Amino acid sequence: MIERLRAVALVPAVSVLLALLVGAVIMILTSPMVTGAFSLTLPLEAYAAMLSGAFGSLNAVVNTLVNATPLVLAGLAVGIGFKGGLFNIGAQGQFLIGALTGIAVALALNDAPPVVAIPAALIGGMIGGAIYGFIPGALKAFTGAHEVVVTIMLNFVALSIISWAISGPLIGENVTFARTNDIEAAALPILIGRNGHLGILLAAVAVPIASWVLYRSTTGFEIRTTGANPEAARYAGMRPRGVIVLTMSLCGLFAGLAGITEVMGEVGFMTASYSTGVGFDAIAVALLGRAHPVGILFAALLFGAMQAGAGAMQIQAGLPVQMIDVLQAVILLFITADIIVRRLFRIRAAAGEIVELASVSRSYGGDRVA
Amino acid sequence: MTIEPASKAPSPPPLLEMRGITKRFPGVVACEDISLDLRAGEIHALLGENGAGKTTLMNVLYGLATPNEGEILLDGQPIEIESPHDAIDRGISMVHQHFMLIPVLSVADNILLGDEPMRRAGLLDRARAAEAIRELGSSFGWEIDPDRPVGQLSVGWQQRIEILKAIYRNAKILVLDEPTAVLTPQETREIFDVLRRLKAEGYAIIFISHKLYEVLEIADRITVIRRGRVVGSRRPGETNEDELAEMMVGREVQLTVPRGESHPAEPMLEVRDLAVRDDRGREVVHGMSFEVRAGEIFGIAGVGGNGQDELVGAITGLRHPHAGTVSLAGQDVTGAEPRRLHRLGVGFVPGDRQRFGLVMSFPIADNLVLNDYYHPPYSRGMALNQDAVRVDAEAAIEKYDVRTPSAAAVAETLSGGNQQKVIVAREFEGDLKLLVLDQPTRGLDVGSIEFIHRQAIARRDTGVAILLVSAELDEVLELSDRIAVMYRGRIVEVLDGRTADKEDVGLLMATGGRGSGIQEQVVEVGS
Numbered sequence: 048m049i050e051r052l053r054a055v056a057l058v059p060a061v062s063v064l065l066a067l068l069v070g071a072v073i074m075i076l077t078s079p080m081v082t083g084a085f086s087l088t089l090p091l092e093a094y095a096a097m098l099s100g101a102f103g104s105l106n107a108v109v110n111t112l113v114n115a116t117p118l119v120l121a122g123l124a125v126g127i128g129f130k131g132g133l134f135n136i137g138a139q140g141q142f143l144i145g146a147l148t149g150i151a152v153a154l155a156l157n158d159a160p161p162v163v164a165i166p167a168a169l170i171g172g173m174i175g176g177a178i179y180g181f182i183p184g185a186l187k188a189f190t191g192a193h194e195v196v197v198t199i200m201l202n203f204v205a206l207s208i209i210s211w212a213i214s215g216p217l218i219g220e221n222v223t224f225a226r227t228n229d230i231e232a233a234a235l236p237i238l239i240g241r242n243g244h245l246g247i248l249l250a251a252v253a254v255p256i257a258s259w260v261l262y263r264s265t266t267g268f269e270i271r272t273t274g275a276n277p278e279a280a281r282y283a284g285m286r287p288r289g290v291i292v293l294t295m296s297l298c299g300l301f302a303g304l305a306g307i308t309e310v311m312g313e314v315g316f317m318t319a320s321y322s323t324g325v326g327f328d329a330i331a332v333a334l335l336g337r338a339h340p341v342g343i344l345f346a347a348l349l350f351g352a353m354q355a356g357a358g359a360m361q362i363q364a365g366l367p368v369q370m371i372d373v374l375q376a377v378i379l380l381f382i383t384a385d386i387i388v389r390r391l392f393r394i395r396a397a398a399g400e401i402v403e404l405a406s407v408s409r410s411y412g413g414d415r416v417a
Numbered sequence: 418m419t420i421e422p423a424s425k426a427p428s429p430p431p432l433l434e435m436r437g438i439t440k441r442f443p444g445v446v447a448c449e450d451i452s453l454d455l456r457a458g459e460i461h462a463l464l465g466e467n468g469a470g471k472t473t474l475m476n477v478l479y480g481l482a483t484p485n486e487g488e489i490l491l492d493g494q495p496i497e498i499e500s501p502h503d504a505i506d507r508g509i510s511m512v513h514q515h516f517m518l519i520p521v522l523s524v525a526d527n528i529l530l531g532d533e534p535m536r537r538a539g540l541l542d543r544a545r546a547a548e549a550i551r552e553l554g555s556s557f558g559w560e561i562d563p564d565r566p567v568g569q570l571s572v573g574w575q576q577r578i579e580i581l582k583a584i585y586r587n588a589k590i591l592v593l594d595e596p597t598a599v600l601t602p603q604e605t606r607e608i609f610d611v612l613r614r615l616k617a618e619g620y621a622i623i624f625i626s627h628k629l630y631e632v633l634e635i636a637d638r639i640t641v642i643r644r645g646r647v648v649g650s651r652r653p654g655e656t657n658e659d660e661l662a663e664m665m666v667g668r669e670v671q672l673t674v675p676r677g678e679s680h681p682a683e684p685m686l687e688v689r690d691l692a693v694r695d696d697r698g699r700e701v702v703h704g705m706s707f708e709v710r711a712g713e714i715f716g717i718a719g720v721g722g723n724g725q726d727e728l729v730g731a732i733t734g735l736r737h738p739h740a741g742t743v744s745l746a747g748q749d750v751t752g753a754e755p756r757r758l759h760r761l762g763v764g765f766v767p768g769d770r771q772r773f774g775l776v777m778s779f780p781i782a783d784n785l786v787l788n789d790y791y792h793p794p795y796s797r798g799m800a801l802n803q804d805a806v807r808v809d810a811e812a813a814i815e816k817y818d819v820r821t822p823s824a825a826a827v828a829e830t831l832s833g834g835n836q837q838k839v840i841v842a843r844e845f846e847g848d849l850k851l852l853v854l855d856q857p858t859r860g861l862d863v864g865s866i867e868f869i870h871r872q873a874i875a876r877r878d879t880g881v882a883i884l885l886v887s888a889e890l891d892e893v894l895e896l897s898d899r900i901a902v903m904y905r906g907r908i909v910e911v912l913d914g915r916t917a918d919k920e921d922v923g924l925l926m927a928t929g930g931r932g933s934g935i936q937e938q939v940v941e942v943g944s
Contacts, residue, residue, distance in 0.1 A: 264799045265791050272787065275776045282735060282765075282773040283787040284756025 062381035100359025101352035109240030115351025120305030121329035129338035131294035132274030137198025139326025140205035145303020148175025153233035164232035176303015184295025188288035225319035244312035430493035438487035447473040462636035466862035510583030520568030573604035681710035685882035691741035716897025724906035764844035768855035782810035817842035834865030904929035
């Protein structure tokens with residue numbers, strides 16, 4: 048068990064440490080722009096500030112959790128796809144559509160009691176996301192259209208749909224620009240700290256559920272079999288086409304939940320130009336988490352902590368918050384080019400279930416579904 | 418024969434000597450104190466079961482693995498080989514079982530890859546290289562088009578390109594890792610001619626195989642390895658298949674599994690006028706009809722690529738026939754889905770086990786329930802019952818003698834023979850009516866072959882109808898109660914399995930039989 052954990056978690060862990068190291072070098076090299084002279088201690092100050100911003104107080108910890116929440120849910124949306132052999136770049140679009148359909152329900156139920164409005168809006172978001180995942184899944188299964196291409200395009204379509212819906216049917220009363228009314232009944236209650244909303248619990252519950260579905264259910268068995276070897280799946284009597292559609296819909300469901308949770312818990316309304324980077328960060332989270340729900344949880348917490356600590360880093364160390372993007376990008380680089388990390392540290396590839404990179408690289412090859 | 422004088426004369430140091438090679442991996446000793454020598458103009462066969470350590474030993478020689486102990490001597494001088502590059506520099510070349518050629522590149526580019534001849538200013542001198550390759554080929558009597566993409570060549574020709582590549586790089590020592598595993602009998606004979614010729618020209622060849630009759634035919638010396646140790650060396654003249662098999666496996670092996678009389682009962686599988694198209698839409702099975710009775714093994718012999726894959730696909734639900742019917746115990750199952758067939762009692766051992774039969778990244782236990790996961794006891798509702806999966810897996814591993822540390826081991830860590838046993842364990846169980854065995858022992862060692870043949874006969878004797886499709890003529894002859902010879906998508910003749918003569922069947926396989934009407938068809942197609 049420990050050996051297995053080591054085999055799976057070592058490369059991500061080393062990648063994160065390497066990225067922090069690369070980040071430190073960049074900080075030192077650019078330190079004259081920050082402090083006026085080269086400073087070898089700047090990285091230490093920056094990371095210390097980041098740590099205190101992420102974990103230094105109750106509100107800091109809550110902030111980390113709030114930031115991690117949509118990343119966990121959207122990370123699952125990408126990770127489940129990886130397990131099914133699919134590269135879901137469309138978590139972004141599914142997130143946005145989920146937010147939109149969810150807020151439509153939430154606004155319609157603004158006068159209903161929260162016990163009704165909250166679950167209804169969450170379900171509305173999940174259904175919207177699932178439909179938006181179903182579309183590329185069905186196109187792949189029945190026409191062969193590649194999910195990478197389709198989901199990227201659908202991300203743009205989602206932006207346009209939001210822009211239309213918010214400046215049209217969902218536009219609020221007495222607003223000075225294109226935005227909805229505030230969510231009232233369906234606003235997620237704050238459970239802890241300044242902004243620790245109910246969504247944190249949802250994300251915490253989603254991880255074991257996703258884990259159960261993937262590893263303990265017949266559906267997950269079909270998803271993983273189809274992902275690892277679609278031809279063997281067909282031979283064994285599964286229906287790879289159906290499984291692909293189902294997998295993508297399930298991905299969309301989680302991404303949609305991420306979207307509506309974010310809107311109901313954090314933002315409270317949507318504008319016509321509403322957008323976010325969560326869907327893309329989720330790809331990095333899923334890769335760093337090795338597409339395993341528990342791994343995704345930890346990866347999302349790491350990214351959430353970095354985002355939470357970015358402000359403190361800027362204030363205390365004078366580094367721009369974009370430094371976080373650099374760190375995340377370098378982590379992603381090491382994860383995807385894991386051969387570099389393996390060579391440097393002589394880590395042998397583990398036999399077995401590391402399929403997410405295979406899904407990525409196969410996305411660009413000629414994979415077919417029989 | 419020809420080696421006698423050489424071995425009696427005060428011998429010069431061998432061209433290559435490996436002394437006391439030991440290679441340990443965490444938890445296992447792959448090679449233990451193995452010594453081996455090789456002389457110029459000699460074919461030295463390395464015989465052993467899958468996983469015996471042959472490949473590890475050769476990886477040591479080729480610089481892909483560093484030995485923990487032992488030394489390698491070339492021309493009597495100790496050398497260090499740290500990478501394949503070192504090995505190639507010293508004239509040691511390896512032809513892998515799975516060719517290391519790039520299909521989209523031309524023959525010339527493949528041969529040059531890694532050792533490109535440069536003109537001044539670093540430009541690739543293609544024209545000169547192409548000419549050199551053409552000449553090299555013609556010295557073997559081969560007409561080679563250096564500009565042809567390798568992907569367009571047959572497997573046999575690709576292998577020759579691999580050999581040419583080695584020679585082009587001035588190899589003196591060639592290591593061939595199971596070179597015949599992917600070849601037809603015809604191509605095997607041709608490659609043997611090539612090897613004899615290389616031998617005559619003074620090349621030293623290490624020939625890795627687990628096929629007994631092949632090493633007896635081609636080798637000058639045979640060294641048998643079992644579980645990482647040398648069991649002994651023999652010359653072909655002083656040994657036989659039985660002795661070699663015993664050395665390899667470590668116990669007496671029955672190369673031909675004894676089988677009692679068959680008692681065929683009612684027809685179980687009936688195929689009528691079945692026509693099937695291949696992936697490119699060409700009809701490759703033309704109106705085949707036959708039946709397989711309960712309690713008999715019906716063997717289909719034929720050179721690979723005569724429509725067998727498509728026939729099997731149509732019977733097992735992986736492919737839709739476009740005409741004709743398939744029925745099972747009187748029930749029409751034409752075009753039925755794999756799951757329905759499985760429920761009706763059809764077991765299927767697919768020809769390409771890694772592609773269809775297994776999910777290589779899954780544990781053995783999961784692979785054992787690949788087509789039964791969705792019903793009790795393995796699941797209830799949506800929930801998998803992993804305890805039931807594990808308990809049954811442990812029983813199956815025991816019963817089918819799968820050598821693995823545990824049921825949780827991932828399929829890709831098993832040897833080919835053990836992978837196939839996992840599939841057999843899954844498909845041979847249950848209330849079967851029909852078993853379809855497609856190349857059930859391809860690439861396996863004698864121990865595994867014996868085991869699988871025994872299981873097949875045992876299943877036949879419990880009244881299962883067995884359809885055996887194999888490119889290994891010996892296998893068809895040994896197991897089948899009736900033999901159909903398939904040629905260009907048709908059955909040209911059905912013979913009695915006990916009286917069929919190997920030469921006759923071989924001739925039918927190769928030509929389709931004279932005056933059968935098929936020959937004319939061939940001419941028609943060809944013109």
